[in-house]
Amino acid sequence: MLDYLVSLSVFAGLYGLLALGLNLVWGLGGMVNLGLAGLFAIGAYASALAELRLHLALPAAAIFAALLAAGAGALLAAVTARLKGDYLAIVTLGFAEVIQLLAANEIWLTNGTDGLPAIPAPGRGRLSSFHFDIASTSVVWLAVILVSLLLWRLSQAPYGRVLRAIREDETVAAVAGKRVLAFKVSAFAAGSAVMGLAGSLYAAYTGYVAPDSFDVLVTLLVVLALTAGGLGSMAGAVLGAILVVVLTEGTRFLGGLLPGLSALQVASLRQGMIGVFLLLLLRFRPEGILPERMRRHHLED
Amino acid sequence: MAEPLLSVRALARRFYGVQALAGTDFDVAAGTITALIGPNGAGKTTAFQCISGVVPPEGGRVLFAGAEITGWPAERISRAGLVRTFQVARGIPRLSVLENLLLYAPDQPGERMWAALIGAGRRAERRARERAVAIARRLDLLSLANQPAGALSGGQKKLLEIGRALMAEPRLVLLDEPIAGVNPALAERIASHLESLKNEGLTFLVIEHHMDMIARLCDPVIVMAGGRTLMIGSFAEVAADSAVQEAYLGRHN
Numbered sequence: 001m002l003d004y005l006v007s008l009s010v011f012a013g014l015y016g017l018l019a020l021g022l023n024l025v026w027g028l029g030g031m032v033n034l035g036l037a038g039l040f041a042i043g044a045y046a047s048a049l050a051e052l053r054l055h056l057a058l059p060a061a062a063i064f065a066a067l068l069a070a071g072a073g074a075l076l077a078a079v080t081a082r083l084k085g086d087y088l089a090i091v092t093l094g095f096a097e098v099i100q101l102l103a104a105n106e107i108w109l110t111n112g113t114d115g116l117p118a119i120p121a122p123g124r125g126r127l128s129s130f131h132f133d134i135a136s137t138s139v140v141w142l143a144v145i146l147v148s149l150l151l152w153r154l155s156q157a158p159y160g161r162v163l164r165a166i167r168e169d170e171t172v173a174a175v176a177g178k179r180v181l182a183f184k185v186s187a188f189a190a191g192s193a194v195m196g197l198a199g200s201l202y203a204a205y206t207g208y209v210a211p212d213s214f215d216v217l218v219t220l221l222v223v224l225a226l227t228a229g230g231l232g233s234m235a236g237a238v239l240g241a242i243l244v245v246v247l248t249e250g251t252r253f254l255g256g257l258l259p260g261l262s263a264l265q266v267a268s269l270r271q272g273m274i275g276v277f278l279l280l281l282l283r284f285r286p287e288g289i290l291p292e293r294m295r296r297h298h299l300e301d
Numbered sequence: 302m303a304e305p306l307l308s309v310r311a312l313a314r315r316f317y318g319v320q321a322l323a324g325t326d327f328d329v330a331a332g333t334i335t336a337l338i339g340p341n342g343a344g345k346t347t348a349f350q351c352i353s354g355v356v357p358p359e360g361g362r363v364l365f366a367g368a369e370i371t372g373w374p375a376e377r378i379s380r381a382g383l384v385r386t387f388q389v390a391r392g393i394p395r396l397s398v399l400e401n402l403l404l405y406a407p408d409q410p411g412e413r414m415w416a417a418l419i420g421a422g423r424r425a426e427r428r429a430r431e432r433a434v435a436i437a438r439r440l441d442l443l444s445l446a447n448q449p450a451g452a453l454s455g456g457q458k459k460l461l462e463i464g465r466a467l468m469a470e471p472r473l474v475l476l477d478e479p480i481a482g483v484n485p486a487l488a489e490r491i492a493s494h495l496e497s498l499k500n501e502g503l504t505f506l507v508i509e510h511h512m513d514m515i516a517r518l519c520d521p522v523i524v525m526a527g528g529r530t531l532m533i534g535s536f537a538e539v540a541a542d543s544a545v546q547e548a549y550l551g552r553h554n
Contacts, residue, residue, distance in 0.1 A: 150418060157417030158409045158426060161396065165404050168393045171355055174375040175385060176405045177469060178412070186414050296447045297399050299434060 006133040008249055010205055013140035014198050015241035018222045020147050020234060021194030025073075027232040027292070028155055029187040030167025032089040034219050035076060038096035039192045041103055041214035043069045043199025045110060048119045048209050058122055062200040069196025070189040077188030081181050096219060103211040115210025119203050136205045143201065144238060147194055152234045154190075156295065163187055164232075221248070228281055230288025239290055247274050306331040306366060306473055306504050307352070307383070313360035313528075314351050321347040323528035324361065329473065334495060334505040336519035336536075340549050343525040345508045346388060349475050353385040354378040366472065380407060384466040385475035388508075390458035392465075394451025398442055401450045401461060402433035405468035429468075436464045440494065456487040463494065476507045480514060492518055516540075524548070 018036060025033045047065035050056040056064065080091050103110045110116065123135055154160050162183055165173040170180050203209045221244050229240020251270040258266065281289075305328035314322040322344045329335045337345050350356035352363050354375035363371045365383050373381075384405075392401050406429035411422030437443040440460045445453065450461060459479055466474045479495070480488040492514055495505060509515055515522060516536045524531040524539055526548035532539060539545055 153420065154414065154417050157420075158403070158406075158411035158422065159414055159417035161400055161404055162412055164396060165393045168395065169391055171375070172387070172391050172393060173404070175353065175355065175379055176465070177376045177379040177407055178404075179376055190414065292395075294395060294397055294447075294449055295400055296397065297430065299399075299443070299446060 003130055003133060006130070006137055008245055009137045010133065010140050012242045012245040013137065013144050014202050014205075015222060015225055015245060016144045016238045017140070017147060017198035017201070018195055018218070019225045019229065019237035019241045020144070020151055021191040021198070022222055022226055023191075023232065023234060023237040024151055024154070024163075024194070025188050025191035027226060027237070028160055028163040028167060029184060029191075030163075031077070031080075031184060031188060032085060033092050033188070033191070034089050034216075034223070035092035035095040035099075036195055036222055037214045037216060037218045038092075038099035039069045039073055039195040040199045040202070040218060041096075041099050041209075041211075042072050043196030044203040044209045044214070045103060045116070045199075046196065047200030048116045048203040049109070051120050051204075052116065052118075058120070058200075058204050062197055062204075065200035066193040066196040069199065070193035073192025073195075074185050074189035076192075077185045078181070081184060093216070093219075096214070096216065100211050100214050103214070110211070113211055115208055116203075117208050119207045119209065121204035121207065124207065136201075140201055140205070143197065147197075148234050148238060151194075155232075155234065159183075161295075224278060226288075228278065228288060230291040232292030233288065233290050236288050236290035236292070240288070243289075247277060303331065304367065305329055307506065308364040309348070309352065309361070310364075311361035312348060312351055312358050312363065314347055314356065314358050316347075320528050322351065322358070322361075325525065325528065325530050327523045327530050327533060329504060329506050331472075331504050332499070332502060333521070334499050334507060334519045336515045336522040337506055337508045337525065338510070338515065338522060338539075339525035339531070342527075343548075344528040345525055346477060347528075348525070349385055349477055349508065352378075353383065353475060355385075379469055379471075382470070382472040383475070384469045384471040384473075386462040386466050386477055386479065388477040388481075390455070390462050392450030392453065392458055392461050395449055397447050398450055398453070398461060399430070399433050399437065399446040402436060402464055402468045403429055405465045406432070407470055433468060436467050440464050441490075456483040456491075459483055459487075459491065460494075463491070467498070471503070473504045473506065476505055476509075478508055478510070480509060480511055488514065512540075 018040060022033060022036055025031050043065040046068045047061040050061035050064045076095055080088055083091055104113050123132055162173060162178050166180055166183055174180050225240035225244040226237050228243055230236025251273050254266055307329040309325055309327050311324045311326060312322050313324050325348055339345055351358040354373050357372050362369060370378055409422060410416045410425050416422050437446050442460055442464060480491050495518060507519060520535055521533055522536050522539045523533050524545050531544060531548055532542055
């Protein structure tokens, strides 16, 4: 049971990283990025291939993964600069699909739908699986804390102010003298780097990547995490990620509490419960659990 | 006579079938509050859109402080010292009044990602905040400094529009209906703010329908109709002109 909880906390941390990356792009910058799974996949594959083919150590592979994802994110942002709202959502969703299809079909590089097995991680094999999980969760949560602090700094700096302004009114931001495109591209790239880092840690932790790990469900769960936690709030993003993992996994134990239901019925009930929870949350707290707070200035007089 | 601060020549812009600007010409001299008036659909707001770079013009030229700025993107024009406000006040609703002012501060190192990450640019931010506080105080917005802009009244939003433009350290401000829909007492205050800013050397080009205010504040007055400049003169000259009366009241034979 404890093993299971530790393993869950690794996944909660990975979701937390994804939600933080999305929060910079969507929460602050207002760009609905549903290409998250694609950037996560780029990070995972880049890191796995860097380890397997280039024999890089995990930290170097993680940096490589983050940079590659940042490059892909910057390109995506530059191409979609004029799109907003639903249109941007569709195009970024398509981007994620393309990445998944590439992973499934470019067999020479990705080994296709069989996936890439035996991705090395420091300590695997040497440590017991329980200790490996403890080490993994420590590394992942250290990354979550570090990324939260950095992104929080960005959000409190003049940089974050401009992003929020762009989120609400691009024309006003331009009239205020800000280069809107440069801000959009840099925020998208930085958010994508965080997603790429999450992918790298995911690949190292599970030791195996395959295209079906990067379907649209990952994106949806992270979007839910961010919406539930509070769009625009870094603490909210992390809390929302924990909540989503608790909800999706915690409901697994319902079966024992509800006798007389088949496994299939319990599974359907779980999905329904997650839906009901989110409906209630959005009905009674549409701004999320820890909503974005307006920055107040202390005035000397 | 000194070279005008702003020169608009043969400015043209069409929206689908509608010729919103059909070759407008006018100048704005430094140190004036120049009015831009005309009946609805005359092309006043389109002229602002094209001059400020929010909408690119399809023809003609815009010269500002000796430089050709035609077709420049909006942020470059603002940085050059020509800042416009919006007819429907567009404060960023979820930023505080002070943050809205700070948004318009020029040359903020903390707006670069790397600088923001290492916490650079604090001194520039502090200086900008001092200026923002001074502007808020001047415009009687200081007590609202930490309120979200979305919570302001209509008149306060108009004041914030002016305050934001001032934050950008402009030479010329284009004001799109700064007192429309504002109660008379506040309109009076906005007018006296504009007057004292003019006396400090700022230049304004103002779209407004409030004729009392134009008569009191603005000289000269530019009249537009049908996407063209109809006439330029003092308020008295303009008001006495039969072509202007016709444009406003309709043709009568």
